[in-house]
Amino acid sequence: xxxxxxxxxxxxxxxxxxxxxxxxxxxxxxxxxxxxxxxxxxxxxxxxxxxxxxxxxxxxxxxxxxxxxxxxxxxxxxxxxxxxxxxxxxxxxxxxxxxxxxxxxxxxxxxxxxxxxxxxxxxxxxxxxxxxxxxxxxxxxxxxxxxxxxxxxxxxxxxxxxxxxx
Amino acid sequence: xxxxxxxxxxxxxxxxxxxxxxxxxxxxxxxxxxxxxxxxxxxxxxxxxxxxxxxxxxxxxxxxxxxxxxxxxxxxxxxxxxxxxxxxxxxxxxxxxxxxxxxxxxxxxxxxxxxxxxxxxxxxxxxxxxxxxxxxxxxxxxxxxxxxxxxxxxxxxxxxxxxxxxxxxxxxxxxxxxxxxxxxxxxxxxxxxxxxxxxxxxxxxxxxxxxxxxxxxxxxxxxxxxxxxxxxxxxxxxxxxxxxxxxxxxxxxxxxxxxxxxxxxxxxxxxxxxxxxxxxxxxxxxxxxxxxxxxxxxxxxxxxxxxxxxxxxxxxxxxxxx
Amino acid sequence: xxxxxxxxxxxxxxxxxxxxxxxxxxxxxxxxxxxxxxxxxxxxxxxxxxxxxxxxxxxxxxxxxxxxxxxxxxxxxxxxxxxxxxxxxxxxxxxxxxxxxxxxxxxxxxxxxxxxxxxxxxxxxxxxxxxxxxxxxxxxxxxxxxxxxxxxxxxxxxxxxxxxxxxxxxxxxxxxxxxxxxxxxxxxxxxxxxxxxxxxxxxxxxxxxxxxxxxxxxxxxxxxxxxxxxxxxxxxxxxxxxxxxxxxxxxxxxxxxxxxxxxxxxxxxxxxxxxxxxxxxxxxxxxxxxxxxxxxxxxxxxxxxxxxxxxxxxxxxxxxxxxxxxxxxxxxxxxxxxxxxxxxxxxxxxxxxxxxxxxxxxxxxxxxxxxxxxxxxxxxxxxxxxxxxxxxxxxxxxxxxxxxxxxxxxxxxxxxxxxxxxxxxxxxxxxxxxxxxxxxxxxxxxxxxxxxxxxxxxxxxxxxxxxxxxxxxxxxxxxxxxxxxxxxxxxxxxxxxxx
Numbered sequence: 001x002x003x004x005x006x007x008x009x010x011x012x013x014x015x016x017x018x019x020x021x022x023x024x025x026x027x028x029x030x031x032x033x034x035x036x037x038x039x040x041x042x043x044x045x046x047x048x049x050x051x052x053x054x055x056x057x058x059x060x061x062x063x064x065x066x067x068x069x070x071x072x073x074x075x076x077x078x079x080x081x082x083x084x085x086x087x088x089x090x091x092x093x094x095x096x097x098x099x100x101x102x103x104x105x106x107x108x109x110x111x112x113x114x115x116x117x118x119x120x121x122x123x124x125x126x127x128x129x130x131x132x133x134x135x136x137x138x139x140x141x142x143x144x145x146x147x148x149x150x151x152x153x154x155x156x157x158x159x160x161x162x163x164x165x166x
Numbered sequence: 167x168x169x170x171x172x173x174x175x176x177x178x179x180x181x182x183x184x185x186x187x188x189x190x191x192x193x194x195x196x197x198x199x200x201x202x203x204x205x206x207x208x209x210x211x212x213x214x215x216x217x218x219x220x221x222x223x224x225x226x227x228x229x230x231x232x233x234x235x236x237x238x239x240x241x242x243x244x245x246x247x248x249x250x251x252x253x254x255x256x257x258x259x260x261x262x263x264x265x266x267x268x269x270x271x272x273x274x275x276x277x278x279x280x281x282x283x284x285x286x287x288x289x290x291x292x293x294x295x296x297x298x299x300x301x302x303x304x305x306x307x308x309x310x311x312x313x314x315x316x317x318x319x320x321x322x323x324x325x326x327x328x329x330x331x332x333x334x335x336x337x338x339x340x341x342x343x344x345x346x347x348x349x350x351x352x353x354x355x356x357x358x359x360x361x362x363x364x365x366x367x368x369x370x371x372x373x374x375x376x377x378x379x380x381x382x383x384x385x386x387x388x389x390x391x392x393x394x395x396x397x398x399x400x401x402x403x404x405x406x407x408x409x410x411x412x413x414x415x416x417x418x419x420x421x422x423x424x425x426x427x428x429x430x431x432x433x434x435x436x437x438x439x440x441x442x443x444x445x446x447x448x449x450x451x452x453x454x455x456x457x458x459x460x461x462x463x464x465x466x467x468x469x470x471x472x473x474x475x476x477x478x479x480x481x482x483x484x485x486x487x488x
Numbered sequence: 489x490x491x492x493x494x495x496x497x498x499x500x501x502x503x504x505x506x507x508x509x510x511x512x513x514x515x516x517x518x519x520x521x522x523x524x525x526x527x528x529x530x531x532x533x534x535x536x537x538x539x540x541x542x543x544x545x546x547x548x549x550x551x552x553x554x555x556x557x558x559x560x561x562x563x564x565x566x567x568x569x570x571x572x573x574x575x576x577x578x579x580x581x582x583x584x585x586x587x588x589x590x591x592x593x594x595x596x597x598x599x600x601x602x603x604x605x606x607x608x609x610x611x612x613x614x615x616x617x618x619x620x621x622x623x624x625x626x627x628x629x630x631x632x633x634x635x636x637x638x639x640x641x642x643x644x645x646x647x648x649x650x651x652x653x654x655x656x657x658x659x660x661x662x663x664x665x666x667x668x669x670x671x672x673x674x675x676x677x678x679x680x681x682x683x684x685x686x687x688x689x690x691x692x693x694x695x696x697x698x699x700x701x702x703x704x705x706x707x708x709x710x711x712x713x714x715x716x717x718x719x720x721x722x723x724x725x726x727x728x729x730x731x732x733x734x735x736x737x738x739x740x741x742x743x744x745x746x747x748x749x750x751x752x753x754x755x756x757x758x759x760x761x762x763x764x765x766x767x768x769x770x771x772x773x774x775x776x777x778x779x780x781x782x783x784x785x786x787x788x789x790x791x792x793x794x795x796x797x798x799x800x801x802x803x804x805x806x807x808x809x810x811x812x813x814x815x816x817x818x819x820x821x822x823x824x825x826x827x828x829x830x831x832x833x834x835x836x837x838x839x840x841x842x843x844x845x846x847x848x849x850x851x852x853x854x855x856x857x858x859x860x861x862x863x864x865x866x867x868x869x870x871x872x873x874x875x876x877x878x879x880x881x882x883x884x885x886x887x888x889x890x891x892x893x894x895x896x897x898x899x900x901x902x903x904x905x906x907x908x909x910x911x912x913x914x915x916x917x918x919x920x921x922x923x924x925x926x927x928x929x930x931x932x933x934x935x936x937x938x939x940x941x942x943x944x945x946x947x948x949x950x951x952x953x954x955x956x957x958x959x960x961x962x963x964x965x966x967x968x969x970x971x972x973x974x975x976x977x978x979x980x981x982x983x984x985x986x987x
C-alpha cells in the first residue's frame with residue numbers, strides 16, 4: 001500500500017527532538033487496538049461456515065498495533081512536520097456552540113433555536129461582535145430553512161416552542 | 167408520498183378549517199412515527215396513511231416523523247417512553263421489528279405498545295435459477311436433508327423475514343435450522359444477481375421483487391408461503407407440496423402504552439375508516455401492497471403469536487440467547 | 489440498426505418544446521433540492537416524485553430524468569463550494585474541488601463538474617443503449633469473491649490519497665477501518681463496538697463522518713489560525729470559465745472517469761464510491777501537475793465527477809435489463825417507473841421499446857438541460873464565497889449540522905458529528921490526511937462482507953479466491969499495483985547510479 005518509500009520523506013535536519021504529539025497518537029492507536037480485541041472476544045461464535053465476525057476486528061487491531069509502533073518511532077525521532085501556533089479560543093467557542101446545539105435539540109428546544117445558537121457562536125469565533133444583528137440574521141435564516149423543509153418537502157425537523165408558533 | 171398540489175391544497179384547507187370551522191367532526195390531529203429513514207417501507211406506509219387519512223377527511227392533519235435506527239429499536243424506545251398515554255400518536259411497525267428487538271436485546275418490547283391494526287402483507291417466495299436441477303420444494307427439501315451446508319440461501323438482512331423463513335423451512339422438513347447456510351445480502355438487487363449468476367442454491371424474497379424474473383422464466387419459483395395459490399400466478403404453495411410453511415411480511419400500526427380504552431377506540435375507528443376509504447385502496451393498488459387488515463383483539467393475538475414464533479426461530483439459529 | 493431507429497424515435501418525442509420545458513423544470517427542482525444538506529439524490533428523487541404524477545407518461549418520465557441529474561449535480565455543488573459532500577459519491581469531488589473554490593477557481597471547478605457530468609452521462613447513456621445486454625451477463629457472473637478482489641484493487645490505489653507519509657496515510661485508513669467495524673455485523677447480526685448504545689447499531693453514517701471531518705473540521709482549523717493572517721477567499725481569481733489549459737487537462741479525465749464509472753456502476757454491488765476513488769488516484773498518477781494535487785487540481789474534479797455520473801447511468805443496466813435496483817437511487821427510480829406502468833425486467837426491452845428508448849432519450853435531454861441551467865448559474869454560485877468569513881463559516885456549520893438533524897435528529901448522531909469535527913481539526917493540525925478515513929469506512933465493511941460471503945459459500949475454502957478467473961485477474965492487478973512503485977523506484981535508482 002506504500003508507494004512512497006521513506007527516502008521521499010522530508011528529512012528533518014538538526015531538529016530531532018522527541019515530539020509528544022507523536023507519542024499521544026501512538027498511545028491512542030494502541031488503546032484502540034486493545035478495545036478492538038476486547039470487543040471481539042465477547043462476540044459469541046455463531047458462525048457455521050466461513051469467517052466469523054471476530055476475524056476482521058483482529059486484523060484491524062494488528063494493523064493499529066503496528067501503526068502505533070510506527071508513530072511511536074516517528075514521535076521519538078521528532079519526524080513530525082512542523083506546526084504553526086494555534087489559537088484555541090475560537091475553537092472552543094465553536095465547540096461550545098455545537099454543544100449548545102446538541103443540548104437544545106436534546107431538550108426539545110427545536111431546530112431554529114439550536115442552529116441559531118451555533119450560527120451566532122461561530123460568527124463570534126470568527127471575530128464578529130455584532131451579536132444582536134447576527135442573532136436576527138440567524139433566526140430569519142433558520143426559520144426559512146425550517147419552513148422549506150416542513151412545508152415544501154414534508155420532512156420534519158425537530159420542533160420546539162418557536163416552531164410551534166409557525 | 168403526497169402529490170405537491172394536494173399537500174399545498176391540504177395545508178390551505180387545514181388552515182381555513184382551523185380558523186373557521188372547529189365544529190367539523192374531523193378533529194383528529196395525529197402524529198405518525200416511521201421508525202426508519204425517509205424512503206423505506208415503513209416510511210412509505212406512514213406517508214400513505216397520512217395521505218389517505220387526510221384525503222378521506224378522517225383526520226385534519228397528520229405529521230409524519232422519522233426516527234431511524236437499528237431496525238426500529240431506536241424508534242420504538244422513543245415511542246414507548248416519549249408518547250406514553252398520548253392518544254394522538256401512532257407508530258408504523260412490521261415483521262422486521264420483531265426480530266430486530268430480540269436480537270438487539272432491546273429493553274423495550276412490542277408487548278408494551280397498544281396494538282391497533284395490521285394493514286398490509288407481502289407473500290414470500292423461494293426461487294432457484296432456471297437451469298437449477300431443483301424443480302419442486304420437495305427437491306429442495308431433499309437437497310437440504312442430504313447436505314445442509316451445501317445448500318446456500320440468498321436473502322435479505324440477518325434476522326429479517328427471509329432469514330426467519332429459511333430457518334422455518336429447514337425446521338419444517340426436519341433438518342437442523344442452526345446449520346442452514348444463509349447468506350445475507352444488503353439489497354434485493356444484490357441477492358438476485360447472486361441467484362441469477364448461480365452463486366447460491368436458492369433465493370428467498372418477497373414475491374413482488376422477483377415476480378418479473380419468474381414470469382420471464384429466468385427464475386423458477388419453488389413455492390409461495392400463502393395459504394392458497396395466488397390468482398394469476400402458476401406457483402404452488404408450500405402447503406400443497408406437503409411443507410407447512412406459511413409466513414408473510416406484514417406491516418401494522420400501533421399506539422403508545424397507557425392510553426385509555428376510549429382513545430384506543432378513536433384511533434381504531436379512524437384506521438378502520440381509512441382502510442375502507444377509496445384513497446387507501448388506490449394507494450394499495452399503486453404501490454402493489456396486499457390488504458391484510460386485522461384489528462382489535464385478533465390483531466393483538468396475532469402480534470403475540472408472531473413475536474413468540476419469530477423469537478423461537480431466532481433462538482433456534484443461535485441469534486438470540488435463550 | 490434497430491437500436492438507432494428506436495433511439496431516433498425516442499429523441500423525436502423528447503425534443504418537443506413542452507418536454508424540453510419539463511426537463512428544465514425537473515433539472516431546476518432537482519438541483520434546488522439536491523444542494524440541501526442531508527438530501528442525497530435518492531431522497532431528492534423520492535421527495536420530488538409526486539410532482540411528476542400529474543403529467544402524461546412521456547412528460548413525467550423526462551421531468552423525472554431531469555430531477556435525477558439535477559439532484560446528483562446539486563450534491564457536487566455543495567461538495568465544491570462548502571466542502572460538504574451530500575453523499576459518499578461526491579466525496580472525491582470535494583477533495584480537489586473545494587481547494588479549487590478556495591483558490592478562486594470555483595468557477596472552473598463547477599464547470600468541469602457540469603461538463604464532465606454531461607460528457608460521462610452522454611457516453612454512459614450510449615453505452616447503456618448498445619452494450620446493456622452484454623454487460624448484464626458479465627455483471628451477473630460477478631460473485632462475492634470477485635467483489636472482494638475488486639476491493640483489493642481499490643485498497644491498493646487509495647494510497648494516492650495518502651499525502652507524503654505512508655505511516656500517516658495508513659494510520660488514517662485504519663482509523664476509518666475501525667469506524668467501519670462499529671454496529672451490527674451484517675452477516676451474523678452481532679453488535680460490534682456498539683457499547684450498548686442503540687444509535688450505534690446501524691454503524692457510522694458516511695455522510696456524518698465526511699461532513700464532520702471536512703466541513704466542521706475545516707471550520708475549526710481555520711478559526712484556530714485566524715491570528716496568523718486572515719484567510720481571504722476570493723470567489724473569482726483569474727477566469728470564471730475554464731481556460732484552454734483547463735479543457736486540455738479535463739477532457740482525458742472525463743473519458744477515463746467514464747471508463748471506470750460505467751462498468752463498475754453496472755455491477756450489482758459496484759456502487760459509485762469505488763470508481764470515483766479509482767478515478768481520483770488514476771488522475772493523480774497520470775497528471776503532469778502532481779504538485780497541484782491537494783491544492784486544487786482540476787483533473788481531480790473532472791475525473792471523479794465523470795465517474796460518479798457514469799456509474800449512475802451504469803446502475804440503469806441491471807435496472808432496465810433485470811429489474812435489479814442496485815442503489816437507493818435506482819430503487820427510487822424503480823418506484824418511478826412502476827407508476828408509469830413500466831415494469832423493469834428482462835421483458836421490458838421487448839415489451840415496451842417505446843418507453844425504454846423514450847427514457848434513454850430523456851436522459852440525453854436532461855443531461856443537456858443540466859448544462860443549459862447550471863453553466864449560467866456558476867457565476868452566481870461562486871458569489872456565495874464572497875460572503876464575509878464569519879457568516880460564511882457560520883452558515884457552513886448550520887448547513888452541515890442541518891444535514892444530520894434532517895436525517896437523524898439524535899443527540900448521539902450530533903455528538904458524533906461534533907466528535908468527527910474535532911478529529912478532523914486534530915488531523916489537520918498534526919498533518920494526517922483526511923480522505924483515507926472516509927475511504928476506510930466505505931471500503932472496509934464491503935470488503936469484509938464480500939470475503940465472508942465468498943467463504944461461506946465455499947464452506948471456508950480460501951482457494952475460491954483464485955478459482956474464479958475474474959477474481960484471480962483482479963488480485964493479480966492489485967499485486968502488480970502494489971509492487972510496481974517499488975520496482976520502478978529500484979530501476980530509477982539503478983539508472984541514477986549509472987549516470
